Amino acid sequence: MRARVIGWTLGILILLILPPLVMKLGQPFYLDVVRRIMILAIAAVSLNLILGYGGLVSFGHAAYLGIGAYAVGILAFYGFTNGWLQWAVAIGASALVALGIGAVSIRTSGIYFIMITLAFTQMLYYLGISLEEFGGDDGMRIKVKSQFPGLVNLADPVAFYYLALVLMLISVYLVHRIVNSRFGMVLRATKSNEARSRAIGFSPYPYRLAAFVIAGAMCGLAGALYANHTSYITPGLMSWQQSGDIMFMVILGGMASIAGPVLGTFALLVVEELLKGWTQHWQVVLGPLLVMSVIFFRRGLAGIFYKPDA
Amino acid sequence: MSFALLFEQLLNGLQFGVTLFLMAAGLTLVFGIMNFINLAHGSLYMVGAYLTLAAAQWTGSYLAGVALGLAGTLVVGMLIEVVALRALYDRDHLDQVLATFGLILFFNELVAILWGRAAQFASVPSFLSGHIDLFTGSSYPLYRAVIIGVGLVVAVLLWYVVTRTRLGMLIRAGATNRTMVSALGINIRLLYTLVFGFGAALAGLAGLMAGPIYNVQPGMGELILIQVFVVIVIGGIGSIRGALVGSIIVGVVDTMGRAFLKPLLSTMITPTAGEAAGPALASILIYLLMAGVLTFRPQGLFPARGT
Numbered sequence: 001m002r003a004r005v006i007g008w009t010l011g012i013l014i015l016l017i018l019p020p021l022v023m024k025l026g027q028p029f030y031l032d033v034v035r036r037i038m039i040l041a042i043a044a045v046s047l048n049l050i051l052g053y054g055g056l057v058s059f060g061h062a063a064y065l066g067i068g069a070y071a072v073g074i075l076a077f078y079g080f081t082n083g084w085l086q087w088a089v090a091i092g093a094s095a096l097v098a099l100g101i102g103a104v105s106i107r108t109s110g111i112y113f114i115m116i117t118l119a120f121t122q123m124l125y126y127l128g129i130s131l132e133e134f135g136g137d138d139g140m141r142i143k144v145k146s147q148f149p150g151l152v153n154l155a156d157p158v159a160f161y162y163l164a165l166v167l168m169l170i171s172v173y174l175v176h177r178i179v180n181s182r183f184g185m186v187l188r189a190t191k192s193n194e195a196r197s198r199a200i201g202f203s204p205y206p207y208r209l210a211a212f213v214i215a216g217a218m219c220g221l222a223g224a225l226y227a228n229h230t231s232y233i234t235p236g237l238m239s240w241q242q243s244g245d246i247m248f249m250v251i252l253g254g255m256a257s258i259a260g261p262v263l264g265t266f267a268l269l270v271v272e273e274l275l276k277g278w279t280q281h282w283q284v285v286l287g288p289l290l291v292m293s294v295i296f297f298r299r300g301l302a303g304i305f306y307k308p309d310a
Numbered sequence: 311m312s313f314a315l316l317f318e319q320l321l322n323g324l325q326f327g328v329t330l331f332l333m334a335a336g337l338t339l340v341f342g343i344m345n346f347i348n349l350a351h352g353s354l355y356m357v358g359a360y361l362t363l364a365a366a367q368w369t370g371s372y373l374a375g376v377a378l379g380l381a382g383t384l385v386v387g388m389l390i391e392v393v394a395l396r397a398l399y400d401r402d403h404l405d406q407v408l409a410t411f412g413l414i415l416f417f418n419e420l421v422a423i424l425w426g427r428a429a430q431f432a433s434v435p436s437f438l439s440g441h442i443d444l445f446t447g448s449s450y451p452l453y454r455a456v457i458i459g460v461g462l463v464v465a466v467l468l469w470y471v472v473t474r475t476r477l478g479m480l481i482r483a484g485a486t487n488r489t490m491v492s493a494l495g496i497n498i499r500l501l502y503t504l505v506f507g508f509g510a511a512l513a514g515l516a517g518l519m520a521g522p523i524y525n526v527q528p529g530m531g532e533l534i535l536i537q538v539f540v541v542i543v544i545g546g547i548g549s550i551r552g553a554l555v556g557s558i559i560v561g562v563v564d565t566m567g568r569a570f571l572k573p574l575l576s577t578m579i580t581p582t583a584g585e586a587a588g589p590a591l592a593s594i595l596i597y598l599l600m601a602g603v604l605t606f607r608p609q610g611l612f613p614a615r616g617t
Contacts, residue, residue, distance in 0.1 A: 051404075057403065057404050057407075059407065104604070107604075107605070107608060108604055108608045110403065111341075111347060111403055111547055112543060112604060112608060112609070112610075114347075114403060115539050115540075115543045115600075116543070116601065116604055118539065119536075119539070119540060119543075119597040119600050119601065120597065122536055122594075122597055123597045123598070126590065126593040126594050127590055127594065129593075130589055130590035130593065240532070240536065244407075244408075244411045247404075247407075247408065247411075248408060248411070251404065281419050281423050282419075283415040283416065283418065283419035284415075284416055284419035284423060286412075286415055287412045287413060287414070287415035287416025287417075288412065288416055290408065290409070290411065290412030290415070291394050291409045291412040291413060291416075294398070294401075294405050294408045294412070295394070295397050295398065
């Protein structure tokens with residue numbers, strides 16, 4: 001417990017002092033890197049809710065990243081640049097799509113669930129490609145970032161950085177509260193033993209579906225942030241490689257642990273950046289690294305520090 | 311829309327379907343027997359296409375290239391099974407998905423290093439280039455007809471091997487009860503490696519035949535892999551019969567959708583609607599089909615026993 005508090009405090013402190021530090025060193029590029037990591041960490045944290053605690057191996061979580069981003073991009077395209085509106089639509093649309101996908105997918109289980117979530121995300125991916133009006137395959141530039149007048153200016157990299165940090169911490173806290181609530185306990189019970197949870201009167205379906213929708217909505221927020229981060233939307237955000245990446249962040253960090261997905265996102269993306277700086281063929285190194293991490297590193301990074309909660 | 315055109319597109323669908331079947335058979339065998347989900351199956355398809363291309367250029371003979379390409383894919387498949395995947399058989403599907411996802415990154419980049427990222431040109435060998443006449447009066451490319459023939463022959467052979475030979479008996483026994491088979495003195499590890507290599511070779515065959523029709527480029531395997539997943543989910547994971555039926559359904563539906571949905575929507579609704587919605591709907595048609603099948607039959611059309 002103590003180690004956990006120290007770890008969190010240290011981590012947050014480092015992230016807090018990073019902007020003045022890199023500005024002083026004249027390397028604002030690193031601010032961008034860390035901001036991207038924190039945004040994707042939100043996606044990983046949301047996936048952990050259903051994958052880690054709910055046992056739902058969704059291979060299509062990138063869908064919500066894409067929907068959140070497209071909501072911002074499309075609204076900006078039509079001149080609606082109000083951030084509250086954009087982000088509310090991003091979250092609402094993601095939740096709605098998650099409800100639709102979840103309602104069908106959660107009826108299946110095991111390998112079928114993996115495949116059907118993958119298939120639904122592929123549909124959205126091809127839909128994104130066919131939207132010629134919004135750039136089709138090439139994607140589309142977002143000319144104006146989400147506007148939060150009087151609150152925060154996203155064009156300021158440092159302000160945006162702190163916003164991403166705050167939202168990441170809120171999402172971590174939210175998932176922490178959810179899994180320790182009554183709802184979360186039922187969700188975890190359906191994962192550890194479906195038959196028993198049925199026997200004591202909890203049908204898993206509505207709990208799983210609700211968690212699926214919450215996770216989708218949270219990932220939609222990450223998508224809205226990501227669209228502002230790159231000022232660009234592309235169907236690639238919904239590609240199955242992106243889904244695989246998010247899954248890897250969760251597993252690498254440690255499933256069903258609160259800090260795991262954040263650690264995993266940092267680890268994966270930092271290694272990726274280092275390899276990218278070293279060779280353009282970084283994937284030829286990353287691939288085997290990932291294979292080895294699955295074979296030898298069974299409980300993820302969080303497992304080094306403490307036992308998973310569940 | 312004449313009958314001749316319809317028939318030709320039906321043949322194209324069949325050709326795509328048997329290509330899918332060659333992939334699906336290996337994938338579903340490996341799943342049915344080892345309970346292993348292999349995302350890197352698409353990489354083996356790509357490896358088959360590249361190795362054949364390289365071997366054909368090196369030897370100057372298409373048939374020698376095919377033989378070397380098949381043997382090479384078999385070896386690559388057995389190699390990754392022994393080096394990496396064997397350790398994952400008793401893990402859950404999530405670990406298997408992730409590890410083979412890592413392999414995909416590796417193979418795509420390796421191919422890009424060796425041959426570059428640009429698409430390679432694979433030509434149809436001269437003795438397979440002409441056309442054949444159809445009874446409808448139009449002509450059909452010989453090469454595509456040969457693919458259909460090879461696919462159907464492989465399907466029959468596969469049926470024969472699995473249901474009528476000692477090896478097939480071992481395979482089926484291994485799928486039912488692994489411990490019992492090894493207790494009876496069968497080297498189950500070797501059997502698994504063989505099955506995996508065999509599945510790899512089938513994927514390689516699909517890849518090398520698809521080479522001249524689609525592009526040979528890094529990432530080509532993933533395009534078809536996801537469609538193959540749709541096939542085996544529709545057919546029922548682990549069932550070869552399901553893989554065959556699913557392949558033909560998906561191949562024909564996808565091809566027909568791409569060929570006729572746009573004109574169909576244009577005439578039925580408005581030309582602009584067809585123009586806009588036709589291609590989009592065509593590319594998601596098979597996923598809709600899969601969602602539909604799973605809604606009514608969550609285990610697929612031909613559920614394999616024991617899963």
